[in-house]
Amino acid sequence: MSQPGASAGRADDWFDDLLDDRFDDRLDELRDARAVLGAVMVGSNVTSEQRTTVTTMLGTVPPVNTLEPWITLGTEPGVAPGRLERVRALLNTDDRFHGVERLGAQAPAGLRELRDGLRAYVVAGEQEALDRVAAGHRLVLRVTADGPALVPSDEEDHVAGLLVDVLEEHRAGRLQRLKACANPACQWVYYDASRNRSGRWCSMGECGDVMKARAYRARSRAGA
Structure with a gap:
């Protein structure tokens, strides 16, 4: 034993x-x-x-949010997957729901211009402003372990880094899922995860209910 x-x-x-x-x-x-x-x-x-x-x-090392002093990742509703969340978070520094400009004066030069041009492109399909921003930030081709990739010629150029994210996410079909909430009083940018990209509200339980109730009252008044 x-x-x-x-x-x-x-x-x-x-x-x-x-x-x-x-x-x-x-x-x-x-x-x-x-x-x-x-x-x-x-x-x-x-x-x-x-x-x-x-x-x-x-x-095995999680990606670093190099824009952490100026943007906050993971703010609900409508968090985007992967690096697209950096783009969405930048767009929401123009917080129209609260009427607050969240991009501080110490943010990298050109970041506000990128945000505004990108918002015009994502929300309204307007290309000119974003094209002007892109023309001022050089990308170069590098051959990495994962194959050829476009990267900023200057590693400290945060705007160029975000432009790479925009390019890659558009190619993957995910950038097209960023939308502004259809509630005029909100306009929060969210990731539309619906199968056919038919979402209209950042949150059905908040803005969706508000807008549906508003539409119902309008129909009721019109039928009275």
């Missing part, structure tokens, strides 16, 4: 061994990543296996 606590001791040993193995594996990955980054810095060749290791590790 085993002594009391012997099974627990074996379980603890097994768990410690598992942690050691996983730590060793992770340490090897970090060493590989350091080797790749070092090779890139000195211009040496990098193997495809090393690129895969670094790409996989970087893929």
